[in-house]
Amino acid sequence: MSTPLSGPGSATQAPGRGPGGSRPPRSRATRDHAPITLTGVAGKVLLLGLTAGIAVWAAFPLIDGEKWAGLALLAATTAALFYLYLTRRHIPAKYLVPGTLFLIAFQVFPVLYTASTAFTNFGDGHRGGKDEAIVAIQTSSVTQVPGSAEYALSIATKGDPATGPLVFLVTDPTTGTVSAGDTGGLRQLDAADVTVAPGGKVTAADGYTVLNFGQASARSKEITDLVVPTAGGALRSSGLSRAYEGKAVRAYEAGCDCVRDTETGQTWTADEELGAFVAADGERLAQGWKVNVGLSNFTRVLTDKNISGPFLGTLIWNIAFAVASTGGTFLLGMLIALVLHSPRMRGTHLYRVLLVLPYAMPSFAMLLAWRDMFNADFGLINNLLGLDVDWFGQPWTARFAVILVQLWLGYPYMFLVATGALQAIPRELTEATSVDGASPWQSFRAVTLPLLLVALSPLLISSFAYNFNNFNAIYLTTEGAPFPADNPTNGATDLLITYTYRLAFGGQGAQFGFAAAISLFIFAIVAVVSAVSFRRTRKQEEVYS
Amino acid sequence: MRIRTAGVVALFALALAASGCGRDSDEPAAKESPKAAGGKLVIWADDKRTAALKPFAEKFGQENGVTVEVQAVSKDLQTNFVTASQQGSGPDVVVGAHDWIGNLVQNGAIDPVQLAAEQKSAFNETAIKAVTFNGQLYGVPYAQENLALIRNTELAPEAPKTIEDLVATGKQLKTAKKATETLCLQVGQNGDAYHIYPLYTSAGGYLFGTGANGDYDPKDLGVGKPASIEAFKKIGALGEKGEGVLKRSIADTNSIATFTSKKCAYLVSGPWAVADVKKANIKYDISAIPGFAGGKEAQPFVGVQAFYVATKGKNKALAQEFVANYTTTPELAVALYNAEPRPPALTAALDQVKGSDPDLAKFQEAGKNGQVLPAIPAMAAIWDPFGKAEAAVIGGADPTSTITAAGKTISGQIK
Numbered sequence: 022m023s024t025p026l027s028g029p030g031s032a033t034q035a036p037g038r039g040p041g042g043s044r045p046p047r048s049r050a051t052r053d054h055a056p057i058t059l060t061g062v063a064g065k066v067l068l069l070g071l072t073a074g075i076a077v078w079a080a081f082p083l084i085d086g087e088k089w090a091g092l093a094l095l096a097a098t099t100a101a102l103f104y105l106y107l108t109r110r111h112i113p114a115k116y117l118v119p120g121t122l123f124l125i126a127f128q129v130f131p132v133l134y135t136a137s138t139a140f141t142n143f144g145d146g147h148r149g150g151k152d153e154a155i156v157a158i159q160t161s162s163v164t165q166v167p168g169s170a171e172y173a174l175s176i177a178t179k180g181d182p183a184t185g186p187l188v189f190l191v192t193d194p195t196t197g198t199v200s201a202g203d204t205g206g207l208r209q210l211d212a213a214d215v216t217v218a219p220g221g222k223v224t225a226a227d228g229y230t231v232l233n234f235g236q237a238s239a240r241s242k243e244i245t246d247l248v249v250p251t252a253g254g255a256l257r258s259s260g261l262s263r264a265y266e267g268k269a270v271r272a273y274e275a276g277c278d279c280v281r282d283t284e285t286g287q288t289w290t291a292d293e294e295l296g297a298f299v300a301a302d303g304e305r306l307a308q309g310w311k312v313n314v315g316l317s318n319f320t321r322v323l324t325d326k327n328i329s330g331p332f333l334g335t336l337i338w339n340i341a342f343a344v345a346s347t348g349g350t351f352l353l354g355m356l357i358a359l360v361l362h363s364p365r366m367r368g369t370h371l372y373r374v375l376l377v378l379p380y381a382m383p384s385f386a387m388l389l390a391w392r393d394m395f396n397a398d399f400g401l402i403n404n405l406l407g408l409d410v411d412w413f414g415q416p417w418t419a420r421f422a423v424i425l426v427q428l429w430l431g432y433p434y435m436f437l438v439a440t441g442a443l444q445a446i447p448r449e450l451t452e453a454t455s456v457d458g459a460s461p462w463q464s465f466r467a468v469t470l471p472l473l474l475v476a477l478s479p480l481l482i483s484s485f486a487y488n489f490n491n492f493n494a495i496y497l498t499t500e501g502a503p504f505p506a507d508n509p510t511n512g513a514t515d516l517l518i519t520y521t522y523r524l525a526f527g528g529q530g531a532q533f534g535f536a537a538a539i540s541l542f543i544f545a546i547v548a549v550v551s552a553v554s555f556r557r558t559r560k561q562e563e564v565y566s
Numbered sequence: 567m568r569i570r571t572a573g574v575v576a577l578f579a580l581a582l583a584a585s586g587c588g589r590d591s592d593e594p595a596a597k598e599s600p601k602a603a604g605g606k607l608v609i610w611a612d613d614k615r616t617a618a619l620k621p622f623a624e625k626f627g628q629e630n631g632v633t634v635e636v637q638a639v640s641k642d643l644q645t646n647f648v649t650a651s652q653q654g655s656g657p658d659v660v661v662g663a664h665d666w667i668g669n670l671v672q673n674g675a676i677d678p679v680q681l682a683a684e685q686k687s688a689f690n691e692t693a694i695k696a697v698t699f700n701g702q703l704y705g706v707p708y709a710q711e712n713l714a715l716i717r718n719t720e721l722a723p724e725a726p727k728t729i730e731d732l733v734a735t736g737k738q739l740k741t742a743k744k745a746t747e748t749l750c751l752q753v754g755q756n757g758d759a760y761h762i763y764p765l766y767t768s769a770g771g772y773l774f775g776t777g778a779n780g781d782y783d784p785k786d787l788g789v790g791k792p793a794s795i796e797a798f799k800k801i802g803a804l805g806e807k808g809e810g811v812l813k814r815s816i817a818d819t820n821s822i823a824t825f826t827s828k829k830c831a832y833l834v835s836g837p838w839a840v841a842d843v844k845k846a847n848i849k850y851d852i853s854a855i856p857g858f859a860g861g862k863e864a865q866p867f868v869g870v871q872a873f874y875v876a877t878k879g880k881n882k883a884l885a886q887e888f889v890a891n892y893t894t895t896p897e898l899a900v901a902l903y904n905a906e907p908r909p910p911a912l913t914a915a916l917d918q919v920k921g922s923d924p925d926l927a928k929f930q931e932a933g934k935n936g937q938v939l940p941a942i943p944a945m946a947a948i949w950d951p952f953g954k955a956e957a958a959v960i961g962g963a964d965p966t967s968t969i970t971a972a973g974k975t976i977s978g979q980i981k
Contacts, residue, residue: 145648145673146673146943148673148674149652149674160677160877161674161677161700161702162702163678164701165680171683233630233631234629234630234631234887235630235631235632237883237884238605238632238881239605241605241880241882241884242880242883244883245883245886258883259679259886259890260883260886260887260890260891261883262887262891265682267680305981307671307672307943308672308674309672327975327978396817396820397814398815399815400815414755499755502755502957504957504958506955506958506959506963506964507971508971508975509950509954509971509975510975527950530672530946531645
């Protein structure tokens with residue numbers, strides 16, 4: 022069976038045979054019981070073909086970037102997948118592997134990537150490597166030599182337009198003389214050999230092929246890299262039709278590991294801890310690079326007074342917000358579900374449709390609409406109720422308002438899941454309690470609620486975790502307001518996530534490394550809360566099931 | 567059995583070959599054939615500008631035998647551009663506001679553009695100043711915009727000379743029940759530094775001092791200095807606990823709408839508001855934002871939209887050609903004006919459209935004394951704390967402690 026399986030599968034399969042020696046009877050049995058169907062084969066071919074296609078597609082950039090470790094991993098994963106689905110063994114693995122792969126790709130990898138970013142200074146001004154920073158510094162310092170001329174430019178070659186070495190044909194605007202320039206410098210051409218268009222551009226020259234825009238732009242990189250040395254600096258292209266005499270004022274010197282300004286003589290020395298070139302007086306060049314900063318992002322969270330000071334208050338409000346949002350929506354949703362679950366209720370279908378409506382509307386738009394409704398002077402709520410409350414201007418009204426909005430947005434979901442769970446509870450149970458003489462409240466407390474909670478606890482926990490980090494709920498309504506007059510960084514309705522977003526991205530450019538460190542802290546808090554709740558739930562399930 | 571497995575393998579091999587070859591055959595074809603070869607220019611812009619750019623980009627492509635693709639990035643263009651360029655998947659040219667320059671330069675995302683002296687002189691001087699950063703020209707401007715005072719001429723026929731004038735007229739209108747608000751100047755719950763800036767400068771405040779070369783100096787921060795506190799005392803006097811002219815309930819979402827529903831006679835806004843005002847059939851006029859009596863001039867920020875050459879574009883020479891030699895033509899500037907009426911930065915283009923649109927000249931007049939919006943990365947640290955301090959002072963907080971705290975927060979964030 023394995024003979025036609027040439028390629029990646031067979032190699033890995035051979036060693037697998039040895040230990041599997043004891044299994045043949047079982048695998049034969051499965052073979053007998055699982056007939057091969059046409060759809061099965063077609064599906065397999067399609068999916069494996071897709072896998073191979075994706076692998077090939079992913080391989081090209083890896084080869085281009087010479088990332089051999091990544092390529093090896095890709096090849097090994099693909100080979101393993103083919104082996105797994107072409108062999109008849111390892112039935113459980115066939116079911117587990119796709120889920121595991123997605124788990125790694127979408128959960129484990131992002132967490133690890135965030136964790137690794139937390140140890141760097143990755144952010145605006147520190148995105149790439151040192152080489153890129155040096156190139157950026159040098160290119161951005163190229164200035165036109167004062168008083169130098171602007172030349173009309175044509176790109177030409179002596180050889181084939183696609184491959185021949187490039188030459189700049191430039192026309193001096195004052196004298197009208199045409200010169201050919203390459204890395205060796207400028208050579209003047211005989212006026213009789215060239216045809217010059219009115220604008221000064223050379224259209225033909227003896228011995229040269231003048232490239233049209235299409236041909237030239239195909240060799241864009243060579244053109245921008247071509248620098249023709251001149252007495253005052255160097256001739257560079259500015260696009261495809263003009264050249265100027267420019268000079269890179271700043272240059273990197275490997276000897277001192279510094280950038281030197283050739284005009285002022287000032288130097289900026291590379292600081293590998295900051296990932297920037299720093300002058301003696303502490304001035305930094307804007308273009309820096311990404312470096313490992315160890316634990317400094319974490320220590321900043323703990324030691325910076327701006328961050329650790331309001332941290333506790335924000336955490337308490339954050340927990341209160343998550344509990345109130347989850348608890349409030351659950352209570353309201355469950356109450357409505359109970360009401361509509363009553364057999365005496367009429368028109369339940371209509372009510373259900375109406376109640377689910379808020380859930381069907383995009384929450385983004387709804388949050389913005391609610392924000393406008395809470396406007397103190399023009400908002401619907403104050404105008405309708407004749408109130409004069411500055412809703413988002415005072416801490417407690419603002420907190421109340423955001424929870425109210427959450428309640429409105431969230432209860433349909435709780436209503437839906439509670440309805441589902443209620444329908445799964447056999448009516449005999451509640452009927453039995455009423456036969457035993459229990460009041461409706463007692464029967465609800467003793468039978469319905471515990472059974473509901475068994476089904477809904479995991480959902481409540483996930484809803485809590487979601488609301489704990491409910492960025493949109495705050496950012497699209499109050500944006501954290503109101504802020505104390507003397508502290509614009511931490512507002513009364515700020516959640517940890519909106520607060521840290523402001524710290525990491527509100528200042529001078531994005532600080533991804535710092536943001537990653539904070540999100541690890543939040544991750545730890547949410548993980549602990551969830552783990553504790555799940556343990557409690559499990560105990561509850563043991564009691565009631 | 568064997569045949570079936572063989573069939574699976576054969577089919578799979580086919581699928582593999584097909585997926586592999588599909589790619590193999592594409593690439594060399596694009597590289598080898600010289601006619602189609604021309605290379606491709608990719609431009610990123612926001613939705614509105616994409617539509618206006620497309621015909622011109624196509625014309626540029628046809629004239630020069632290259633393919634030009636204009637791609638719309640409707641959200642977070644700047645961030646997306648920086649991230650994509652870092653990964654090498656960015657465009658060759660990007661269109662955006664000039665205050666991005668500081669951040670784009672520190673991330674090594676854009677290259678300087680070399681313009682000839684006569685090309686530069688065709689532009690409005692302020693526009694060229696806006697796209698100049700650290701002594702280098704980083705973009706080619708095509709439109710500029712600034713705030714002005716738009717007034718409902720039925721309610722307020724005369725342009726106010728001072729803020730005090732404006733407040734007096736507003737009060738009269740309120741007592742006569744012709745309007746409910748004095749001035750529609752958006753503040754919002756968390757303030758709006760851009761819209762309050764003219765009043766802040768008129769009251770004597772500044773954000774950054776300028777260095778010897780005329781560039782903004784991030785080390786000379788004006789927020790938190792005594793002058794800025796004095797300025798906010800004046801702004802606070804117009805606030806909710808004072809005259810009630812500036813209110814946090816007037817925000818970006820309702821400021822223009824309040825004006826168009828004739829609830830206020832004055833609106834502080836830019837060219838983007840004019841379309842709504844016209845639609846509401848309001849008789850309006852545009853004048854400069856007045857300053858405080860006896861104070862300095864009210865200077866609005868001047869913002870410029872520009873074309874940039876991406877450092878990591880695949881076709882930089884062509885991008886430079888497009889940006890330096892093609893976007894500097896008045897035709898393109900006029901077309902972009904028609905797509906969205908912001909005053910063109912090219913003097914020739916402005917003259918061309920001025921005749922049919924008198925508002926443009928008025929906006930430009932109102933922005934004459936304007937200050938170029940700082941493009942230095944430190945500016946990003948200003949917006950949030952400054953806006954919140956403004957909102958707090960307008961809400962009645964003590965200017966001294968509020969502005970001192972804002973100054974501290976800002977200087978703490980500037981590297």
